[in-house]
Amino acid sequence: MLDIKLIRDETGFVKERLKSRNEDDSVIDELLSLDKIRLDLIHKSDSLKEKRNTVSDEIAVMKRNKQNAEDKIAEMKKVSDEIKSLDDELKKYDEEIDLKLRYIPNLPDKSVPLGNSEKDNVEVGIKGEIKKFDFKPKDHIELGKFLDILDFERGAKISGSGFPLYKGKGAQLERALWNFMLDEQQKNGYREVLTPVLVTRTSMEAAEKIPKFEDDMYHISKDDLFAIPTAEVSILNIHRDEILKQEDLPVKYCGLTNCFRREAGSYGKETKGFLRVHQFNKVELITFCLPENSYHELGNMLKDATGILQKLDLYYRVIELCTADLGFAASKCFDIEVWSHAENKWLETSSVSNCTDFQTRRAMIRYKYLTENKKSRTEYLHALNGSGLATSRLMVALLEANQTKEGFVEIPRALRSYTGFDIIRN
């Protein structure tokens, strides 16, 4: 969430930045008027509490001296009632302000290209080469079926559509990718974690997924637990309500988890095979760092994510999202897309975002530092997240780009020590 103080002090700036991402900025004025009332209530309540504290001490002294304090007690009873009604009122305003804040996205960084839709995203680089085939390349579904390594029909039998079943060398290839990617990211300085995939409502709120995206997630009502749509949620919450030591920064994690997304409302062509699924696997990267370093760290993370694609020798591009296409919590974001040789289009396989202090403010993830006059202060860290990478779309690109005329799939060199085989035949 945004800082109400920033909204209060830099109203024009906040509005301008929200407008740049096509957000309605009228909520800012609503917030300011609520905030004004809230501050007024705080002043009234606090000064009454001060009075109550003082007089209560006087009553204690009088009682100790066996004096009669009935008058003061009666007076304070009234004061207490007044405080109570002020605080009840205050609570209503707090909740209303908080609810409004929860629906306001992060502010785009000044460096983010302005735009009105995804069409205004900017391509910042292409690496690798499109493979030339002297035959018509099969898509990943045909390959999966022909080689008997992917079984979307039986996956659907088990859990409904969008829950892929990997078989034989398909399952082994998937597992090889996990190990390869985790090893690579550890080399890049990320500490490996294996987190819960069911998390509490509080954790989802801390990651700013609730309330805005509650309907997009699987929910276990009996225990009020949510299946994570990304390990970003569980990893971010590792340090919820903590104050990290400045000398430990940046703190970097990588973790592989299943990811679950309801994808309600999606249908048609996009949903076939791996292109849009309810369950997939992803290695997630999270960095907690000092505010002044977060954009530098964003560059590092982008490099760490694309490094996987380079080693796998895949054709990919990086695009920078424009203001209108930024994710809710992001101030700046790069998407990495791999080429599908059968579909002849780009597939998003990673998204690397700087979420600045947007999540850490709600999650209360901070660090401590000394000011110039040696006063200790705490400040919110910046949090970044990125996929490094998601395997489902990656698998599409991998199978399609490495297929042979016979319909076999060659394993990229970097993966062979992980798979233990060089080619998948039927």
Next chain:
RNA sequence: AGAGAGAUGGCUGAGUGGUUGAAAGCGGCGGUCUUGAAAACCGUUGUGGCCUUACGGUCACCGGGGGUUCGAAUCCCUCUCUCUCUGCCA
């Protein structure tokens, strides 16, 4: 799932209605001493809101929420979590 115990500041741990924001110890930081270090001694050491240019003032916070009271870490209700024992299960 059943029975019991517990949750206090970075940590250990006192505190059961009125200078307790909280004893004490450890740790941290600063200082004295020392060539340097250790030891010893002295001092200091939570977070957030609001007011203030600042100094500072004030309010809140002893797992979360609610209640009793002039006044709650302390009493009552409730929820969550942790530990021990029993049951069930990977």
